[in-house]
Amino acid sequence: MLNPIQQFSWQKVLSALLSFLLAIFLLLLIATPTALASLNDDRFDGNIFALYAGNGSLVPARVTLNESLKSSKPALLVFFLDDSKDCKQFSTVVSQLQAFYGRAASFIPVNVDAIVTPVTDDSTKSAYYYEGFVPQTVLIDQEGKVVLNAKGQVAFEKVDD
Numbered sequence: 078m079l080n081p082i083q084q085f086s087w088q089k090v091l092s093a094l095l096s097f098l099l100a101i102f103l104l105l106l107i108a109t110p111t112a113l114a115s116l117n118d119d120r121f122d123g124n125i126f127a128l129y130a131g132n133g134s135l136v137p138a139r140v141t142l143n144e145s146l147k148s149s150k151p152a153l154l155v156f157f158l159d160d161s162k163d164c165k166q167f168s169t170v171v172s173q174l175q176a177f178y179g180r181a182a183s184f185i186p187v188n189v190d191a192i193v194t195p196v197t198d199d200s201t202k203s204a205y206y207y208e209g210f211v212p213q214t215v216l217i218d219q220e221g222k223v224v225l226n227a228k229g230q231v232a233f234e235k236v237d238d
Contacts, residue, residue, distance in 0.1 A: 116129060116162065116165045116166055117162060118162060119160055120160060121159055121160040122159070122160075122165075123159065124136055124159065125157065125159050125164055125165050125168045126168050126171070126172065126186065128165075129165050129166075129168045129169060130168040130169045130172035131172065132168075132171075132172040132175065135175060135184060135186050136186050136188075138183075138184065138185040138186055138187075139183070139184075140183050140185070141185070141203070142154065142185055142201055142203045142217070143201040143202070144183075145183035145185070145217075146201055146217070146221050149219045149220075150182060150183050150219060151181065151182040151183070151216065151217060151218050151219050152182060152183040152184075152185055152216075152217045153171075153174065153178075153182055153183070153184050153214065153215070153216050153217075153236070154185050154187060154203055154206055154213075154214070154215040154216075154217070155167075155171050155185070155186045155187065155213075155214055156187050156189050156203075156206075156207050156210075156211055156212060156213040156214075156215075157186055157187070157188060157189065157211055157212050158188065158189055158190065158211045159188065161211050161212070163211065163212055163229065163230055164211050164212045166230060167212045167230045167231070170230070170231065170232070170233050170236075171184070171186070173233055174233060174236055174237075177237075185203060187203045187204075187207070189207060189211055192204045192207055200221070206223070206226070208226075208228065210228040210229070212228075212229065212230065212231075213226075213227070213228050214226075214227045214231050214236065215227075216236060
């Protein structure tokens with residue numbers, strides 16, 4: 078059996094250790110950054126189409142602009158950044174458009190971080206239509222003519238017309 082002096086020391090050490098562990102736990106709990114994705118900031122959270130639009134099938138694009146033009150199919154180019162608040166919010170509109178027109182048109186999201194400079198003069202390349210803004214939406218008809226070139230968030234109805 079422990080004498081009172083040894084017992085007192087043991088309780089003191091145990092109490093100090095538990096206090097230390099509790100303090101560390103509370104510091105970690107307070108200092109942990111939030112891991113929630115948010116539509117209202119310019120933070121990178123991952124693929125915006127999968128996270129915010131619920132549509133991970135948009136990226137990567139299934140066809141290139143050249144393939145779409147060769148098959149005489151309209152193409153919707155959407156220039157975006159994964160860490161842009163406006164692009165995050167616009168991703169839901171793009172997903173809705175694909176739900177209605179996914180079979181009739183080619184949806185080609187283009188991450189502008191992947192565009193290599195200098196921009197090409199070849200109109201069959203997506204980068205040819207990029208004007209330095211995100212989001213940017215370019216609708217090209219089946220004959221290869223640009224029928225819509227809009228910067229910023231575009232309403233579903235505007236693209237629908």
